[in-house]
Amino acid sequence: xxxxxxxxxxxxxxxxxxxxxxxxxxxxxxxxxxxxxxxxxxxxxxxxxxxxxxxxxxxxxxxxxxxxxxxxxxxxxxxxxxxxxxxxxxxxxxxxxxxxxxxxxxxxxxxxxxxxxxxxxxxxxxxxxxxxxxxxxxxxxxxxxxxxxxxxxxxxxxxxxxxxxxxxxxxxxxxxxxxxxxxxxxxxxxxxxxxxxxxxxxxxxxxxxxxxxxxxxxxxxxxxxxxxxxxxxxxxxxxxxxxxxxxxxxxxxx
Numbered sequence: 001x002x003x004x005x006x007x008x009x010x011x012x013x014x015x016x017x018x019x020x021x022x023x024x025x026x027x028x029x030x031x032x033x034x035x036x037x038x039x040x041x042x043x044x045x046x047x048x049x050x051x052x053x054x055x056x057x058x059x060x061x062x063x064x065x066x067x068x069x070x071x072x073x074x075x076x077x078x079x080x081x082x083x084x085x086x087x088x089x090x091x092x093x094x095x096x097x098x099x100x101x102x103x104x105x106x107x108x109x110x111x112x113x114x115x116x117x118x119x120x121x122x123x124x125x126x127x128x129x130x131x132x133x134x135x136x137x138x139x140x141x142x143x144x145x146x147x148x149x150x151x152x153x154x155x156x157x158x159x160x161x162x163x164x165x166x167x168x169x170x171x172x173x174x175x176x177x178x179x180x181x182x183x184x185x186x187x188x189x190x191x192x193x194x195x196x197x198x199x200x201x202x203x204x205x206x207x208x209x210x211x212x213x214x215x216x217x218x219x220x221x222x223x224x225x226x227x228x229x230x231x232x233x234x235x236x237x238x239x240x241x242x243x244x245x246x247x248x249x250x251x252x253x254x
Contacts, residue, residue, distance in 0.1 A: 004096070006105040007184075008043030015039040020079055024070030029082040030113050031067055034121035035060065037106055045106030048138045054128050062127065066120045084119045088112040099140065102215055107139045152183035157195030158220075167220065170245035174252060191216045191252065194235075196225060218251045 005013070013028075015036030020028050038060045040046050049056060081089070092112030096104045113121045114132050153175065158168060171193065175181075183189035192215055219235035221227055227237050236251040238244065 004102070004104045006043075006103050008040055008045070008106045009104055009109060011040060012036045012043070012045075012106055012109060017079055021074045021076065023067055024072055024074055026070070026072070026074055026079060027082050027085070028079050029085045030088050030116060030119035030121040031063055033085065033088060033109060034113055034125070035063055037109065038063075040106070043106040044139065044142055045110040047142060048107055048110060048135055049130075051138055051142070052130060052134060054125075054130065059124060059128060062124045063120060066124065084116060088116050088119075088121075091115045095136075099136075099143075101143070107143075111135060111139070151180045151191075152189045153180055153191050153193050154183050154189040155193045158193060160195060163195045163220075164240055167240045167244055170248060171220075174245065174249050180252075189215065191218060193218050194220065196221045196228065196231075218248070220248070 012033065013036065016028050016032040017036075019035040019039070020026075020032045023032075025032070037043070037045050038056055046056070049059070088109065089112065092104055092108040095111040095115070096102075096108040099108075101108070110125075111132070113119070114125055114130065114135060116122050117126075155171075157163060158171060180190075194217060196219060217231070217235045218238055219227055219231055220238050220240060223239050223241045227235065238247045238251050241247075
């Protein structure tokens with residue numbers, strides 16, 4: 001599950017652990033997750049709260065007001081999740097799947113907290129008059145806007161000397177026309193662009209990760225080369241021939 005977390009979701013969990021240590025708790029619960037999210041400087045979950053007129057600082061104060069600090073100093077390190085904390089993660093994953101998302105972001109964690117319902121975090125969120133359906137609708141609206149604004153790709157093998165220069169030029173032109181940019185390190189792209197990898201183990205691993213999270217995969221092969229049988233069922237195949245540019249464009253938007 002954690003390998004599907006976005007950067008902001010990972011940061012939320014890191015902040016949650018530090019919040020637990022600060023409060024001298026030897027566990028991570030839903031309250032620490034929400035406090036961790038509220039520490040972020042961005043992320044869809046935080047944007048949703050702001051768009052729905054939640055006062056972030058007031059919410060943080062109310063959550064902390066409901067938490068009783070411990071008495072023992074907690075050493076830095078990994079902490080276990082409470083049963084309620086585990087349930088939040090499971091429900092967040094369910095929300096991501098239900099929304100058709102191949103990642104788990106702060107917005108899904110927020111939905112998980114609300115669905116769990118009985119914890120301090122959920123109670124304080126509901127005290128702001130947040131409704132689960134309103135949060136879902138705001139998430140869909142934000143995600144749709146951002147998907148339309150910025151689509152991203154990750155390229156594997158397209159910088160190799162073996163990748164023909166004319167094909168590289170065609171790929172660059174189509175991506176530029178569509179406004180599709182390279183994904184930032186650590187984040188999932190909208191599409192993988194792959195020049196058939198041969199024996200490079202790291203590339204095979206990346207392809208396996210792509211198919212595991214259902215990211216579209218465009219596999220570019222030489223005109224007379226057969227796509228690998230393990231990849232062919234999962235990929236959109238584009239051959240480097242005289243119609244390459246148009247074929248690539250169709251695969252990208254197919």
